[in-house]
Amino acid sequence: MITTDEILDQLEIMFPDAHCELIHKNPFELLVAVVLSAQTTDNAVNKVTPALFESFPDPKTMANADIKDIEDKIKRIGLYRNKARSIQNLSKSLLTSFDGNVPQSMKDLTSLAGVGRKTANVVRSVCFDIPSIAVDTHVERISKRLGLAKVYDSVEVVEQKLKRKIKRERWNKAHHLFIFFGRYFCTARNPQCNNCPFQNICKKEKLEKYKNQNK
DNA sequence: ATCCCGAGGG
């Protein structure tokens, strides 16, 4: 039976430069980019953020902007009304509660508009190098296909199981390895099962059977 | 459980 460490070793070989692909120059920009990335490809986010940050480079300008100007800048990605409201309100909170800085604690981060546990984990990991496992659509799917979590586990349970099975010093890298594997190889539709090194342990069929039952 | 919500791929 393959160990979790061996899975990660294999993924390191396949994706030696797995990293955060959201363009950002500072914690504020990453925070906003991650909020924008909900249910949206990071490629799409990277197309709108340069112009967005040129107009609104910091919490103060973002907080004082006309909401419609923010909406126009991000219209091409989905859920743009909610996201515009979130990043403006989040910017206001950064000014009033955190002296204009992005906080580091889970509690403070998730107090911000549009910031849930997944977004907070990404910011903590990438900006502050705090060991974290952010469970998004890719990490959830990969974890279940590789049998690291049960098909019926919630994202919270998936996070707990990954943290238990993966050495703490590998958490941050493991997250991006799963993202790259899920984004470029073990995709939701038409994954490259033919040349996959994990065929013998894959729970893909089981996961799909479970999902079909519950709809 | 539902809504938000455009763009790109198959």
Next chain:
DNA sequence: CCCTCTGGAT
């Protein structure tokens, strides 16, 4: 056409 994209708030 249908599915998916680094979810969160109600």
